[in-house]
Amino acid sequence: AQKVTQAQTEISVVEKEDVTLDCVYETRDTTYYLFWYKQPPSGELVFLIRRNSFDEQNEISGRYSWNFQKSTSSFNFTITASQVVDSAVYFCALSAIGAAGNKLTFGGGTRVLVKP
């Protein structure tokens, strides 16, 4: 069975501070995908990033960066110089690759509140 844990339920920061969201996963699959989604107050789910288990390179996209460490089963997400518009709930998710793939297992989410 797959499991995704986001231990931080809520993080509050002041604008321009950096914030790191933790994600730890469990899976018996040797190949899998990891995802981050953002859910702003309006409620929709916005795809942020996908990483496959073959690729442990860290990635940076603007103010967002991701640190994937297979050895510790973690896929952490950092927002640099946070802005009020970053206030949202962020979900980490996992799916297998192959015939059983495409079924996402989500973590419980981390609510980020960025104060001006």
Add this chain to the structure above:
Amino acid sequence: DADVTQTPRNRITKTGKRIMLECSQTKGHDRMYWYRQDPGLGLRLIYYSFDVKDINKGEISDGYSVSRQAQAKFSLSLESAIPNQTALYFCATSRSGTSGEQFFGPGTRLTVL
């Protein structure tokens, strides 16, 4: 724009009523999913369908049923709604053979009194 739509967006109903939530997509994807979101629990999979004739139970299917009327349509039914089915429901789609990215509808907020 190719999209995933859900109707209704909001619904208030009473215990024991039958409710249907509908999902349509114009993305041409073969796979469709229903999730529910509860505070602190993230999204949990209710049912999924890999094509019109392939429907599977997810993690929390009890109390729900689905119908895949066409490749583009996937409906979720609550035969006899109960208050603990109050939640935000999301439909999603994906294409087989891809990296698994799912595209979500805007969600339906259901309240069962």
